[in-house]
Amino acid sequence: MQTRYTFGGDEHLFVECSDEMSLEAFFKSLSMANGVRASGIKGVTEICPANASFQIKFNPDIIHPDDILREVQTIEGAAEKAEPVIKTRIVEIPVFYNDPWTHETLMRFRERHQDPTGTDLEYAARINDFPSVDDFIEAHSGSPWFVSMVGFVAGLPFMYQMVERQRQIEVPKYLRPRTDTPRLTVGHGGCFGCIYSVRGAGGYQMFGITPMPIYDPTQTTSYLRDFMVFFRPGDIVKFKPIGRDEYDQAVEEVDKGTFAPPIREVRFDLREFQKDIDGTNAKLEGMLNGH
Structure with missing residues (x-):
């Protein structure tokens, strides 16, 4: 247009x-x-x-x-x-999928959901034609996400999945918004993923939670001392599924000031991405893992 x-x-x-x-x-x-x-x-x-x-x-x-x-x-x-080229960074975000806190919250608000008999993950897997929740989580965490804007709530990133449009996860928001969402919930509404930077109302489907703070107005978190908001437009995010033990360990490291999210500076060329989406994503992941 x-x-x-x-x-x-x-x-x-x-x-x-x-x-x-x-x-x-x-x-x-x-x-x-x-x-x-x-x-x-x-x-x-x-x-x-x-x-x-x-x-x-x-x-x-x-x-x-x-x-x-x-x-x-x-x-x-x-x-x-x-030229559609930017210098940006890729960051790995740990996610405890199907965690007890978002599960407890979503069960309190089933009457506001399209499928009151299941969970948000089960609903998202079904309407996106995945055989199981595990397959859905693999797709959600298997490709990077592009931070297209930060805002609405302080520090909240809106993320766009970096795959062909027909492969993009799409899930509608709740029929009516919740009055509660745990802080650091990894959510999804329409074609956008997000991370709730603070606790509060919300309508996005809830898939899990990250132990990694992304907004700290006190600027006491080790990696947020220079600026209270972690994300900026153009960032590339790779989710890493973790279990309860890894989650607890990461929370402890955050509290001790030793948690350091893996971050790499990268050059992103939109033309190269359009020519070979999977190849570009693999290269980005390789850079994140030091390959």
Whole structure:
């Protein structure tokens, strides 16, 4: 679709690159948002990127709305010609699937679910045509995920599965949102995965929980001392299934300040990914494992 520009009130410009999520739409949105940031347009006070769009806050006393629109449209032209390559990082996130805490929570809210007789994992496996929950978990953790935006709740990443569209896991949200979701729940709604950074209400299906904090406003967590939010758009996530013993050990390491998530700096080229998705994913995994 053609990029859509919409003004919100007197001081916001909303830029929508696509009405459906894709890595191509994300790359265009990210490139444009970075271009606006790099251009230093006078009057721009904030840039908020999303999955396939972004919003700019500006001071209309400094720049006229028509002028900022022209500036951003010029940046769009440059972004369309830019190479779809980013320097980013891949991180391994341990996940205790089918854990007791999300299980207890989801059982309290079955009347709000499409399938009151089963669990979220059983429902997700069935509607995605997997023979078992184990097969579903293997698919969920078997390919990397791309962080397309961070927000809605502080530090919460929205993640897009890096496989062909026909292989992507899709599960609808609850019929009615829950009033409770455990902190660090690994969830899924529509085509997006997420990790709940804090405890609170939510409507995404609950698959498991990670012992790894991703948001710490006190900045006492060892790897969050520089910045309270772990994720940033463009990060690549690889889930690693763990059991209860590994989960407890990781929680203990977090408490002691010794937990260090495996992270590697990588170069991601969208064109290479589109030519060979499985090969690119295998290469990314190899880099994460030091191969």
